[in-house]
Amino acid sequence: MPGRALLDMKSRLDGLLKEAVVCVEGAAVDKDALLDIKVRYLGRKGGVSSFLKELASLSAEERKAAGEAINQVKDSLEGLIEGRLAALEERARTLALEKERLDVTLPGRRFPLGRRHPVMQVMAEIEAIFRGLGFDVAEGPEIEHDYYNFEALNIPKDHPARDMQDTFYVTEDVLLRTHTSPVQIREMKRVKPPVRIIAPGTVYRKDSDVTHTPMFHQVEVFMVDEGVTFAHLKGVLTQFLQGLFGTDTPLRFRPSFFPFTEPSAEVDIRCVICKGAGCRVCKASGWLEILGAGMIHPEVFKSVGYDYERWSGFAFGLGVERIAMLKYGIDDLRLLFENDLRFLRQF
Ligand code: PHE
Numbered sequence: 001m002p003g004r005a006l007l008d009m010k011s012r013l014d015g016l017l018k019e020a021v022v023c024v025e026g027a028a029v030d031k032d033a034l035l036d037i038k039v040r041y042l043g044r045k046g047g048v049s050s051f052l053k054e055l056a057s058l059s060a061e062e063r064k065a066a067g068e069a070i071n072q073v074k075d076s077l078e079g080l081i082e083g084r085l086a087a088l089e090e091r092a093r094t095l096a097l098e099k100e101r102l103d104v105t106l107p108g109r110r111f112p113l114g115r116r117h118p119v120m121q122v123m124a125e126i127e128a129i130f131r132g133l134g135f136d137v138a139e140g141p142e143i144e145h146d147y148y149n150f151e152a153l154n155i156p157k158d159h160p161a162r163d164m165q166d167t168f169y170v171t172e173d174v175l176l177r178t179h180t181s182p183v184q185i186r187e188m189k190r191v192k193p194p195v196r197i198i199a200p201g202t203v204y205r206k207d208s209d210v211t212h213t214p215m216f217h218q219v220e221v222f223m224v225d226e227g228v229t230f231a232h233l234k235g236v237l238t239q240f241l242q243g244l245f246g247t248d249t250p251l252r253f254r255p256s257f258f259p260f261t262e263p264s265a266e267v268d269i270r271c272v273i274c275k276g277a278g279c280r281v282c283k284a285s286g287w288l289e290i291l292g293a294g295m296i297h298p299e300v301f302k303s304v305g306y307d308y309e310r311w312s313g314f315a316f317g318l319g320v321e322r323i324a325m326l327k328y329g330i331d332d333l334r335l336l337f338e339n340d341l342r343f344l345r346q347f
Contacts, residue, residue: 006062009054010069016047017073024080031088038081048074118347119217119336122324123200126219129243133236135196135221140183142202146173148182152303153260168204168214176204180220180317181260184296187222188304193311194225200320211333217320224296224306224313230263233293233314237267241290244327245272252287261294261315272326281331288326291318 020041027033041047051070055063116124127137140148149155150162160166168176183199199220208214221240223232234253242249249269256266269290271282278284293316301308321336328347330336335343 003059003062005054005058006066009051009066013048013051013069013073016041017077020047020077021080024077024084027084029088031085034081034084034088038078041077042074042081048077115344115347117336117344118324118328118330119320121347122320122327123217123219125244126240126320126323127198127200129240130198130221133196133239135198135223138183138187138197138199139201140177140180140186140199142177142204143170144175144177144182146175148185149175149177149179152185152300153181154297154299154303155259159259166205166207168206177201178205179203180218181315183220184222184260184300184315185304188224188301188306193306193313194223195313196223197221213321213333213337218317219320220315220317222296222313222315224311226311228295228312228314230295230314233295233316236314237291237293237316241267241269244323245269253293256292256294258292258294260297260300261292262297264292264294267291267293267316273329281326290323290326291316293317 020037023037023040024034027037039046043049048070051066055066058066131137149167150159155162167178170176180199180201180203183197183201187195187197187199197220201218202215203218204215205212206214221236223236234251238251241251249272252268252270253265254268256264258264267290268287270276271279271286271288273279273281274286276286278286282288293314296313296315298308301311321333324330324336325333
C-alpha cells in the first residue's frame, strides 16, 4: 500500500508534466523557447530534478517506485521536446528547399554576344585566303626602330616618308611603325628562304581627316624563293583580290615607286560600286586603287643577308580599312572607329 508521500509526489509529478506539456504546445514553433523549457523542466536544477531530493525521505520500496515515476515523466517530456525540435528543424529544411528550388525547365538567360569588328572580319578573311595559298602569319612590334621601319627598307635619310610630318617619333631612333613592311626585314633576318609570310597589324601616321586616321590596319604580304617573278606577284594578287571581291573583278597594274621594291606597281581593281561605269567613290575613273606592290629590292635583300643573285621575291601591302569600306559599301571611314553598336551590328 503506497504511502501518502508517494501518492502526493506522483500527483505533483503529474501536475508538472501537464504544465510542461502545455508550455511545449505553446512554444511549438519557437526553437529558443523550447530549449528554455527543456532547461526549466529537465535541467540539473530543473523541475523534474527537484523531485530527486525528496527520494531520501521515502522507504526503499517507495523510492524505487518514485524513481521510476520521475524517470517516466523525464522520458516522456524529453521525448516530447526532442520530437518538437526535430519537427522544427525538418520544417526549416523544407522551407529552405522550397525557397531555393530551381526550375531546371526554365529557358536559360542569353548573354549578349559581341561580334567581330568589320575590320577584323576583313583581316580574318584575308588571312584565310593566304593560308590557303601556303602563307604563314607573322607579327612585329608597333613601336619600331628606325632601322626596321626605314633604313633596312632602303628608305634613305632624306626620303619624304621620314618627314616628321608623317611619323610619330618616340625618340630619335624609335617610332610608331608607319607601315607593316618592317616585318619583312624582321622575318627575313629570322629565317632563310623560301619564305611566304603575311603580316597583319596596326600602323600609325600623322594624318587625320575624313579619309585618314592616325592609326589604321595594314596587311603585308611577301614571298621569297628561287625564280619568283612579277608573274607570280600578278597570279597571287589576282587570286587574292578576286577571292575577296569576286572572280568578275578585273585588276590593273600601274607603274609606281617604293624604295624597297623594284619594279613597283600600284594595283587597282575595277570599281566595286559602279562596276566601272564611273561614280563618286572611284572619282568617275571606274577604278579603285587598292594596294602597293613590287619585286623586293636587292638593297633589302642585302640588309637581311639574302643573296640577291640567287633569291627573288615580291611584296605588297594594303590598307584594311579601305578594303572593308569597299567590301561593305561604307562611305565614311570614321564609322569604323566610333564603335556605334547600331553600325557594328550590321556586319
Ligand atoms: N609599305 C607600303 C605602304 O605602306 C606598301 C607596300 C608594301 C608597297 C610592300 C610595296 C611593297 O604604303
